[in-house]
């Protein structure tokens with residue numbers, strides 16, 4: 001049970017020692033932030049109703065009176081009014097049979113300290129409101145934000161929810177002097193005064209609040225599990241809704257505002273790259289394998305903790321320029337909803353700066369080093385074995401854990417990797433590190449050794465399925481049937497052309513970027529014109545290649 005809730009329960013028990021001056025059936029618990037640290041405190045307003053023991057004769061006369069009134073009402077009232085009265089009385093009777101508890105969640109305390117539970121509950125209800133389409137809801141989108149529209153429960157409205165079979169009702173309103181919204185029985189100024197100590201701070205009258213009503217018999221479920229569930233769902237929603245960032249190392253400016261370590265090391269931009277696994281032109285089996293690997297990784301927090309391993313995964317993406325390495329990184333970040341840290345090694349001034357940069361990255365991020373072969377002079381074991389490598393340099397290299405003191409020529413790939421390996425153990429939360437290269441053959445074997453890079457992924461030329469994905473992305477994937485008299489002719493021609501392009505792509509090598517360029521060049525000309533242009537280009541390249549082979553033979 002969360003400690004906040006433990007407090008809430010204790011508060012309720014305390015309040016039972018201060019019974020209210022009026023009797024009340026419902027029990028009210030006000031939840032508001034108790035300290036500047038945002039702890040949530042709670043205190044009950046009213047205790048259980050004291051049992052009274054009516055005499056049997058008065059029960060009998062009450063029953064007889066009720067019968068007479070009922071008969072009179074049926075005779076006198078119009079049928080609609082009689083029906084409404086019956087429903088009202090039925091509801092009142094049901095409430096009497098199943099007493100409810102009420103928790104009041106204030107937006108903030110009298111000092112204006114916001115209540116995290118209020119904000120979380122609004123987020124939670126907003127997601128539920130959107131799902132069940134109520135007649136009224138509030139929609140909000142922060143100015144300039146890329147995040148989704150947020151829904152919340154409008155003032156003086158009600159939302160129903162069910163948790164583990166327990167039906168609860170949330171109502172929005174304003175706190176009255178009791179700290180509760182709406183009508184509250186059982187309030188006495190004396191009880192309220194005694195309760196203030198429980199809050200840690202007084203309640204601001206008029207502050208917005210949410211009332212949570214639930215059957216008293218399910219109090220433990222609501223307090224012990226439901227509130228924790230609301231907080232957990234809201235925090236997942238917050239994570240999902242946050243504006244994702246692309247961080248680059250370099251000079252940061254904060255308009256004179258004080259900067260923390262992270263802001264000093266990384267400048268941020270909204271990350272809005274549209275690439276997804278659906279728009280990626282790649283072999284479908286490879287795409288599915290990567291997706292499963294990522295899902296496995298993010299779901300195995302406990303496994304990594306149990307095995308005493310840092311929760312990280314390393315990918316090496318290699319392939320020719322334009323085969324989609326950057327697009328794949330963007331798709332991965334979008335799939336996992338991670339931020340991206342684009343680490344430009346050539347801009348790193350020293351080894352200690354590199355360490356600080358990596359250590360300041362946040363969880364749920366992809367750390368990318370593009371073109372690793374170009375970022376560093378490959379200072380590997382082969383180089384060390386060469387005659388230009390002196391024994392003193394060797395000793396210094398080992399002293400530095402495989403890393404040389406900074407000079408552009410002296411940062412070694414294996415040294416960077418040693419840093420990276422050492423770093424993980426000090427980082428909390430999941431991170432994916434991705435290196436890219438166009439020349440895998442030039443890489444230091446240290447990078448390729450098992451356990452360092454978990455997956456080595458080769459991205460290749462554009463083939464059949466990849467072509468269809470690109471055609472779908474750039475040309476809409478349709479046949480343009482509206483231009484043809486006979487239905488289906490447009491689609492048939494589309495299939496013919498794309499089939500021809502597929503066959504040619506088996507013989508002529510084009511990267512996805514090359515194909516994308518052809519399609520973009522035909523923007524607005526229609527799918528058939530773009531595919532025809534691609535077929536012509538491929539045919540031209542095939543003829544040129546054949547001529548080249550023939551001239552070599554001669």
Ligand SMILES: Nc1ncnc2c1ncn2[C@@H]1O[C@H](COP(=O)(O)OP(=O)(O)OP(=O)(O)O)[C@@H](O)[C@H]1O
Nearest residue numbers: 279280281320321322323324325326327512513516
């Ligand atoms: N596999 C792909 N799927 C979808 N689009 C692609 C793919 N590959 C390339 N493209 C298109 O080509 C452009 C260049 O691709 P990208 O930058 O991802 O390639 P790269 O392999 O990272 O190239 P480089 O090695 O030069 O950085 C992208 O903007 C994208 O439009």
